[in-house]
Amino acid sequence: EPEVTQTPSHQVTQMGQExxxxxxxxSNHLYFYWYRQILGxxxxxxxxxxxxxxxxxxxxxxxxxxxxxPDGSNFTLKIRSTKLEDSAMYFCASLGQGNTEAFFGQGTRxxxx
Amino acid sequence: xxxxxxxxxxxxxxxxxxxxxxxxxxxxxxxxxxxxKKYPAEGPTFLISISSIKDKNEDGRFTVFLNKxxxxxxxxxxxxxxxxxxxxxxxxRYNFNKFYFGSGTKLNVKP
Numbered sequence: 001e002p003e004v005t006q007t008p009s010h011q012v013t014q015m016g017q018e019x020x021x022x023x024x025x026x027s028n029h030l031y032f033y034w035y036r037q038i039l040g041x042x043x044x045x046x047x048x049x050x051x052x053x054x055x056x057x058x059x060x061x062x063x064x065x066x067x068x069x070p071d072g073s074n075f076t077l078k079i080r081s082t083k084l085e086d087s088a089m090y091f092c093a094s095l096g097q098g099n100t101e102a103f104f105g106q107g108t109r110x111x112x113x
Numbered sequence: 114x115x116x117x118x119x120x121x122x123x124x125x126x127x128x129x130x131x132x133x134x135x136x137x138x139x140x141x142x143x144x145x146x147x148x149x150k151k152y153p154a155e156g157p158t159f160l161i162s163i164s165s166i167k168d169k170n171e172d173g174r175f176t177v178f179l180n181k182x183x184x185x186x187x188x189x190x191x192x193x194x195x196x197x198x199x200x201x202x203x204x205x206r207y208n209f210n211k212f213y214f215g216s217g218t219k220l221n222v223k224p
Contacts, residue, residue, distance in 0.1 A: 031209045042216040056210040091156050100145050102212055104156035
């Protein structure tokens with residue numbers, strides 16, 4: 001069964017460092033998303049991406065964040081200068097044309113120290 | 114941005130009984146409502162959805178009911194099994210750009 005894969009599963013980084021979280025969405029899907037969940041809190045929307053551009057972004061997705069689809073398969077989230085409060089599980093998701101549900105990856109646990 | 118709300122943070126049910134998880138929303142433009150199941154340290158897994166033009170959708174032990182006039186949906190699990198213990202998220206969308214998630218309900222099914 002097709003699935004969304006995310007790497008790494010766990011990333012530890014020092015405050016102020018740049019991190020890139022990687023995702024391989026399901027092949028042929030057209031809509032891509034990043035969500036995050038701070039420990040014990042709700043799943044928060046960060047950004048959606050379609051047709052090689054951002055469709056919508058939340059207030060969380062400030063200038064420190066960027067997304068890219070550098071080739072036909074990867075979808076990345078970059079945080080330029082990490083803060084302690086960026087520590088969270090980051091989930092990538094994708095949605096196919098005509099589908100109802102978005103499929104989520106297993107997540108990357110980002111720990112900023 | 115509390116367009117989807119789950120007011121019960123937790124629910125405990127005996128194995129074999131019915132579990133009812135509730136969700137309220139505010140945006141009448143939502144066209145699909147979904148339930149996701151999530152285990153710790155894993156991504157949300159899609160469970161069941163319902164179109165806004167329906168009032169019920171059933172898939173095995175899982176049934177979702179939609180009451181548009183009340184802007185309320187519920188997920189029924191019958192019979193509940195210990196393996197159903199997880200956090201359940203209600204979600205809604207009105208276009209492809211964004212899925213709105215509730216805060217989740219932690220279901221504990223006791224053997």
